[in-house]
Amino acid sequence: MQKNETSTGGLPSAQDAGANPWGLWSAILAVAIFGNLFTAASPIFWGGFSEYLGLSDALIGQVMSAEYSGATLATITGLFFVHRPTVDLRKITYIALAVYAGGNFLTPAVMHDATWLEMLRFVCGFSSGITYVISAAVIPGQKHANRLVPVFYGSAYITGAVLQPLLPSVFAHWGFDASFRLMGLLAAAALVTYFYFPRHANGHVEAGKKSPTTVRQSLPALLVVVVALLLQYIANSGLWLYFERIGVVSGHDAQTAANVVGLGTGIALIGVALATVLATKLKPFSGIVLGTLLMAGSVVMLHFSQSLPVYVSAISLINIMTTFVTPFYFILLARIYQPAKAVVSGNIAVMVGFTLGPLLLGYTVGDDSFAAAINATLALLAISMVLLSIYVLSARLRGDRVLGSHARSEHSA
Missing domain, CATH: 1.20.1250.20 (MFS general substrate transporter like domains)
Structure with missing residues (x-):
């Protein structure tokens, strides 16, 4: 059954x-x-x-x-x-x-x-x-x-x-x-x-079968979550471009910094595995908050990149949390609006974020200092969380059940 x-x-x-x-x-x-x-x-x-x-x-x-x-x-x-x-x-x-x-x-x-x-x-x-x-x-x-x-x-x-x-x-x-x-x-x-x-x-x-979901489709809710995802990717992609340079400026040689960035890309697969396991156990909102908080903590660590273990940990965790958070955003988007349109909107946000991130954060980099870029990234992540909080509040006021239920698949294998 x-x-x-x-x-x-x-x-x-x-x-x-x-x-x-x-x-x-x-x-x-x-x-x-x-x-x-x-x-x-x-x-x-x-x-x-x-x-x-x-x-x-x-x-x-x-x-x-x-x-x-x-x-x-x-x-x-x-x-x-x-x-x-x-x-x-x-x-x-x-x-x-x-x-x-x-x-x-x-x-x-x-x-x-x-x-x-x-x-x-x-x-x-x-x-x-x-x-x-x-x-x-x-x-x-x-x-x-x-x-x-x-x-x-x-x-x-x-x-x-x-x-x-x-x-x-x-x-x-x-x-x-x-x-x-x-x-x-x-x-x-x-x-x-x-x-x-x-x-x-x-x-x-x-066609003709009524969807059993109790969530009312809301265009404003969709826009709020899409903008939150856009900010998340402006932050991620903008800082990602400078990972290697941050290592060099922090005192590590170019080859070491390149190896760390390469390792971080490969280790991002851990985020995929974690999201695959937890997507049926965590609410989408909970997954996003957990991943974003861990990401923010790892971004803060970049201020202390002079230490190689800290630098490696920060780069790795940011990559892991990027692949961890993204699926929860798309699960949430598909729950609050017509899924095909919601997923396409989310993909547009991701691509625009990749385009704008390096450009916008580039304005915060100067004199081989990345402190402002790191702080700007933290600010973008914080704003994305504020937007999601607005969505949560509005959804609760509407009485949507999506916030109180787990993203658990009960399909038989």
Whole structure:
């Protein structure tokens, strides 16, 4: 017997009757991972463009910006169609995945023409953005969605942890252009999961069945939580860019600082594991508060980065809490508004946060001092908690039950 997940504060469930949850999970994760390989390994590709093609940092920045701009535009576009029951998301997703595969295969042919390279990477970015936003939007309708969310949002860290150490060897032994053909091949291979991918978000296949959730959809509540998530990512991404520099300024040599930052990226997978386990035990709000408080404590530790153990602990804990907090935000978003729209809105907030973070916190850095940037990060985290407190208060005044129930999935396996 299956009990409905929404009655316990988890994500709304609208699984296709008789669908294989393992097939669904595999298809969603395959599309998200193999449709976004370049993004997950961007720092390594930056070095590859510089070393093997001799491109200037300014030109590499333009190429990277074209890719990210395409992905951001695709995410925003998702607001207009992912929630519609008449749209076949499976077809759109796999067309985008095929375009992404083809774009990677074609990239070596335009590597020495900057204009064509930027245009093609924009198309690849748009395609990858479509695959990612649709994959995110269909998750709330799947069985045991609360466990899938942390794995999904940690997939980029998993991919980065695997690819980043391997790619330099690929560049050296098979050529820089071979890496793009490899990405194209992997994306093409993921097309075999086509028949397992959901056609619609939020269980539109079960149209006519009334959702048992007792939570009233509130646009103001959605906006408050989305802004809180945006501030969280402005803080995270802004400070993340300066992790290595903070170590060097604090007296550690460049190689040591780089090793610490690399370790922190890999260790972020601990946050994915913790969120996967606790997503069915903690309320979303509780998970966000716990993770943000621990993150704030680790940010404070950066003031004392002269000590190598403190520096390592701070970097590691910030990364762990980033991957821990994010899934709880998306579980909460899917509980307070129409899930597909809420998830897309959250993804827009994340991408905008990544874009604005380094720019805004850059204004607080001067004379090799990061004290103001660290304090600004703490302020952003504090404001995000204030906004969530406003949401809690307003939800209680409305009498919504979501705050008093655990995000526990009671689906049978």
